[in-house]
Amino acid sequence: MDVGIKKLSENRMLSYRKAEIADLAEVIALNHFDGKPICPESIADDQGITYSYNHYKDCFDGMLEHHSGAFHIYINLSRLKERDTARARYTFAHELGHYFIDEHRNSLKNGRTPSHPSFNGLVAKNPVEREADFFASCLLMPSKVFRKQCFSRPLDARLIDDLAKYFQTSVSSVIFRYFELNLFPMMIVMSKNGLIEWKMVSEDFKYKYLPAKGAPVPKTSAVGEYFATGKQYTDQQPMFPDDWFKDFNIEHNEQIREKCYYLSNTTVLSVVWKHEKRMR
Ligand SMILES: [Zn+2]
Structure with missing residues (x-):
């Protein structure tokens, strides 16, 4: 990528x-x-x-x-x-x-x-x-075509990959375009050598108590695991909101997803979003 x-x-x-x-x-x-x-x-x-x-x-x-x-x-x-x-x-x-x-x-x-x-x-x-x-x-x-491609599809790693193939653009530019068009609340975190370099958060993202710039990445996050042990995940990881956030109003059945993009040995882009059960 x-x-x-x-x-x-x-x-x-x-x-x-x-x-x-x-x-x-x-x-x-x-x-x-x-x-x-x-x-x-x-x-x-x-x-x-x-x-x-x-x-x-x-x-x-x-x-x-x-x-x-x-x-x-x-x-x-x-x-x-x-x-x-x-x-x-x-x-x-x-x-x-x-x-x-x-x-x-x-x-x-x-x-x-x-x-x-x-x-x-x-x-x-x-x-x-x-x-x-x-x-x-x-x-x-x-935007018109992008929105159409996202229609009725939940945010997940496969959607991001499919969009990158469809538009023949990099995965990272797809992630930023998705964020820019505000299609689903999300957080994008760039970390380097185990520390948070910067983050971007949708205005309507549910969680508000986020790790600060310059702070170590949360230990229990997927990116935290990478910097502690070198473990890389190819797919998005299910986790609990308190793996990343310190909000008080988290319900016991809530889950989030984190997808890591390992840009280099020292740099990781994490995309984090709240997992929604699909309506039927
Ligand atoms: Zn130029």
């Missing part, structure tokens, strides 16, 4: 700006959607944007360049390996964001920025990069 997790929990984009970018990307995506994964190349073709996939050392993942009215996108295979990977698709969509978002394109045209070299997954990103990332996520996973 894509290890390029962005630190979305900090420096949030203003909501009106987000809504503008989401609307822009959604219109373009739905114009190109034909039941198959969105193809960033065909969107570029329609706009007369040329592109090349090549080896450009370690200089960037993708770049949008402007020369006297013409735009060109470079995708760096030295870093992204192959052209049809989730990361290469995401990078291409990100560069399209620099083209379609008026302020980005205009600053390039006016020479205020020489070009837009972009890197996937850096922790500290400037607002321009965050906007292009958000555009990419909305373009590759249009």
